[in-house]
Amino acid sequence: xxxLMKTHPGVGNIExxxxxxxxxxxxxxxxxxxxxxxxGTDLHIYHDTFKSNPPVILGHExxxxxxxxGAGVTEVKPGDRVTSETAAIVCGNCRFCRTGNYNLCPExxxxxxxxxxxxxxxxxxxxxxxxxxxxxxxFRIGAMCEPLSCAVHGVIExxxxxxxxxxxxxxxxxxxxxAAQVAMAEGGTVVVIGIDKDTEKLSLAxxxxxxxxxxxxxxxxxxxxxxxxxxxxxxVVFECAGVASAARLGFSLAAKRGRYCQMGLFGQPIxxxxxxxxxxxxxxxxxxxxxxxxxxxxxxxxKEKKVTLDPLISQELPLEEWEKGFNSKEKGSGxxxxxxxxx
Numbered sequence: 001x002x003x004l005m006k007t008h009p010g011v012g013n014i015e016x017x018x019x020x021x022x023x024x025x026x027x028x029x030x031x032x033x034x035x036x037x038x039x040g041t042d043l044h045i046y047h048d049t050f051k052s053n054p055p056v057i058l059g060h061e062x063x064x065x066x067x068x069x070g071a072g073v074t075e076v077k078p079g080d081r082v083t084s085e086t087a088a089i090v091c092g093n094c095r096f097c098r099t100g101n102y103n104l105c106p107e108x109x110x111x112x113x114x115x116x117x118x119x120x121x122x123x124x125x126x127x128x129x130x131x132x133x134x135x136x137x138x139f140r141i142g143a144m145c146e147p148l149s150c151a152v153h154g155v156i157e158x159x160x161x162x163x164x165x166x167x168x169x170x171x172x173x174x175x176x177x178x179a180a181q182v183a184m185a186e187g188g189t190v191v192v193i194g195i196d197k198d199t200e201k202l203s204l205a206x207x208x209x210x211x212x213x214x215x216x217x218x219x220x221x222x223x224x225x226x227x228x229x230x231x232x233x234x235x236v237v238f239e240c241a242g243v244a245s246a247a248r249l250g251f252s253l254a255a256k257r258g259r260y261c262q263m264g265l266f267g268q269p270i271x272x273x274x275x276x277x278x279x280x281x282x283x284x285x286x287x288x289x290x291x292x293x294x295x296x297x298x299x300x301x302x303k304e305k306k307v308t309l310d311p312l313i314s315q316e317l318p319l320e321e322w323e324k325g326f327n328s329k330e331k332g333s334g335x336x337x338x339x340x341x342x343x
Contacts, residue, residue: 003120024070037061059119060112063142085129151178163187171241
């Protein structure tokens with residue numbers, strides 16, 4: 001079968017190769033991949049700025065149909081529509097695993113960089129991370145359950161949004177627009193903030209239900225947030241751009257006793273005035289990946305149509321055109337690109 005692989009360390013070194021079809025071992029599920037999304041992590045692997053384990057098949061955002069199961073698997077059967085988490089290997093014994101926080105397991109190896117992933121026809125995963133996909137969720141949307149689960153973990157599980165709270169989302173990318181919708185589903189009043197190049201994304205945010213959008217090149221965000229909050233500031237801030245200036249803005253927009261969650265990744269150390277945490281009595285959080293509870297919530301939000309992901313799909317390509325998808329992601333054009341192993 002054809003597979004998009006990181007062949008060895010170094011910048012680049014990604015190509016399509018023929019590899020043997022896998023077989024599921026005890027407790028494993030073999031999934032025929034129907035759609036898979038390109039993530040920023042895939043670009044970091046391309047540039048060798050994210051640790052991977054080559055030779056390894058890339059891809060960790062996907063869904064498909066169960067092709068076969070190994071011994072001891074009764075939870076799913078061939079023909080079932082499913083999606084999968086990314087925690088391919090965890091120890092099961094550390095305090096994080098034992099408390100359901102296996103996303104933080106020190107032995108964790110992720111799908112698509114630690115072990116073979118989903119940019120291919122068949123992917124094998126352990127049964128514990130497989131989730132059934134309702135018939136009402138098509139494969140294109142199912143492939144985006146992973147980033148949506150990340151948004152759920154950050155917005156609901158790590159930070160919390162209460163009905164009526166003013167929520168500022170900085171960065172209208174895929175995670176930002178998902179975080180905005182999750183916050184709205186929780187009852188938050190959402191303001192999405194971007195820059196000139198985000199004009200179309202800000203327009204989409206409004207269509208998805210944001211109360212207000214702010215173009216930093218044209219408006220003063222501090223003034224707008226104060227007007228919307230009787231001068232107090234945003235109750236909750238989600239920084240989804242992974243840009244130092246955006247983080248600094250987020251701290252300044254947060255109300256006293258507000259909450260700030262770092263959802264974007266900077267890729268390098270940044271300078272920020274942490275004294276604001278003390279002066280404002282801020283609660284600051286972050287998140288890493290996701291876990292079972294976030295997946296269940298994400299799938300339920302999709303099933304109940306409280307979150308809309310179809311407008312976030314900007315490109316659909318056969319696996320062979322992966323470079324086109326990577327280039328689009330690199331340039332920041334569009335939002336989510338999906339790859340289809342069968343063309």
